[in-house]
Amino acid sequence: MKIAISARGKITDDSLDPRFGRCEYFQIYDTDVKATKILNNKGIEASGGAGIAAANQLIDEEVDVIITGSLGPNAFEIIEKADIKAYKCDNIAISEALEKYNNNELEEITIAGKSHNGMHN
Template sequence: MKIAISSMGKTKEDLLDIRFGRCEYFQIYNTENKEIIILENKGLNASGGAGIAAANQLIEEKVNVVVTGKLGPNAFDIIDKEGIKAYSCDSLKIIKVMEYYNKGELKEIKMAGPSHQG
């Protein structure tokens, strides 16, 4: 299984970025082979549609789970349609986010947050 976390940096000590479409990086954890991939978010500098670009990037990476702060309507619809589970978390160190995920302590995102422009 692949778990993508919106992140402010490239290490487990960096914080989760509560912004999905405008986060700087995605840290993708493969639970089967323990591989960690760090991706620059393609949506970060988009003039519009950042959430769409970010969601499509994670679909290309074949992720199964997304952990972030909130998802806007477009990103939520894309992720939901693909059957990717999404969870909400505060801005904590990534290592702590993974601990909460593994313990089943994160709240599932079942509806989109507010729309953002730009």
């Protein structure tokens, strides 16, 4: 299983970025090989549709789960149609977010957050 986490940095001690479409990196942890792959988020460079670009990038990586702060309406719809589970997590270390996921302590994202309309946070 592949778990993608929106991240502020490239190591598991770095913190989760609550922004999905505009996070700097995605850390993708593969539970089968117990390894993490770091991706530069393609959405960060988009003038609009950052969530869409980020969602499609993670679909291309064949992730099963996303851990982030929230998903905008467009990203949420794409993720939902791809049958990827998404979970909400606070701004904590990536390693802690994975631990909370493994302990079933994260809330599933079942509705989209507000639209940002191309805003940069």
